[in-house]
Amino acid sequence: MLRVENLSSGYHKDINVLNGVSLEVKKGTITSVLGPNGSGKSTLLKTIYGYLKPFSGRVIYNGEDVTNLPPHEKIKKGIAYISQEHGIFHSLTVEENLKAGMWIYRKNKELVKEKLKAVYDRFPILKEKRNVKAGFLSGGQQKLLQFSVALLSNPELILVDEPTAGLSPIASEEVYEILKELKREGKTILLVEQNLRKAIEVSDFAYVLELGKIRYGGDREDFERGLKRILSVWGFEL
Numbered sequence: 001m002l003r004v005e006n007l008s009s010g011y012h013k014d015i016n017v018l019n020g021v022s023l024e025v026k027k028g029t030i031t032s033v034l035g036p037n038g039s040g041k042s043t044l045l046k047t048i049y050g051y052l053k054p055f056s057g058r059v060i061y062n063g064e065d066v067t068n069l070p071p072h073e074k075i076k077k078g079i080a081y082i083s084q085e086h087g088i089f090h091s092l093t094v095e096e097n098l099k100a101g102m103w104i105y106r107k108n109k110e111l112v113k114e115k116l117k118a119v120y121d122r123f124p125i126l127k128e129k130r131n132v133k134a135g136f137l138s139g140g141q142q143k144l145l146q147f148s149v150a151l152l153s154n155p156e157l158i159l160v161d162e163p164t165a166g167l168s169p170i171a172s173e174e175v176y177e178i179l180k181e182l183k184r185e186g187k188t189i190l191l192v193e194q195n196l197r198k199a200i201e202v203s204d205f206a207y208v209l210e211l212g213k214i215r216y217g218g219d220r221e222d223f224e225r226g227l228k229r230i231l232s233v234w235g236f237e238l
């Protein structure tokens with residue numbers, strides 16, 4: 001579904017954060033990108049989504065070269081992005097955030113109502129808090145709202161950047177459950193996650209990124225062999 005070919009990218013000309021990254025995300029899978037802090041995981045998602053223009057390389061989505069499409073065009077193609085911190089407006093209520101996310105459907109009142117109902121059926125807590133400003137929600141509830149806004153466009157592929165960063169263990173568990181549920185619904189997920197044990201548990205494939213290069217890639221059985229050793233070199237326990 002998604003193929004990243006030899007992607008190089010960064011924030012300043014001449015300073016590469018990604019140095020020729022290649023990877024593949026198969027339809028219906030959860031694929032993780034793991035790696036130490038600063039290895040370029042977030043930069044990779046931002047480049048795939050179009051927030052950053054790559055220096056070289058290509059992003060192929062469903063056979064089409066989408067390398068230079070900006071984010072709003074990526075959404076139309078069926079790609080969504082859930083960033084670490086952004087994506088919701090703290091001064092707007094839950095419902096206002098959802099409505100803002102449905103701006104393009106605003107004239108179709110029935111559709112807006114239907115989509116709101118779908119969100120509230122999936123996450124009843126958001127219905128309960130629909131008139132609360134997003135900034136007053138707990139970290140876990142804000143994450144649910146972020147997922148809900150991203151899902152409004154009915155994406156096929158969701159890029160998710162460290163969804164459990166700063167969350168309590170209980171809220172994190174809820175996020176992993178959402179990821180598994182989305183996979184069961186047929187969505188494809190490219191995940192950057194700090195909790196290696198959990199990332200591997202929910203993933204079909206994983207790649208290890210180090211200093212802007214893919215050092216390793218494999219499926220869950222491979223994790224047990226090579227990957228465990230690589231991760232232990234960084235001092236991570238699995």
Ligand SMILES: Nc1ncnc2c1ncn2[C@@H]1O[C@H](COP(=O)(O)OP(=O)(O)OP(=O)(O)O)[C@@H](O)[C@H]1O
Nearest residue numbers: 011012017035036037038039040041042043044194
């Ligand atoms: N907006 C920015 N401007 C300049 N440099 C940046 C910017 N964002 C990240 N970088 C640099 O790019 C490199 C990779 O950062 P990135 O956030 O992609 O890493 P990461 O693997 O996601 O790390 P973490 O796990 O800490 O989030 C780092 O050296 C970082 O300092």
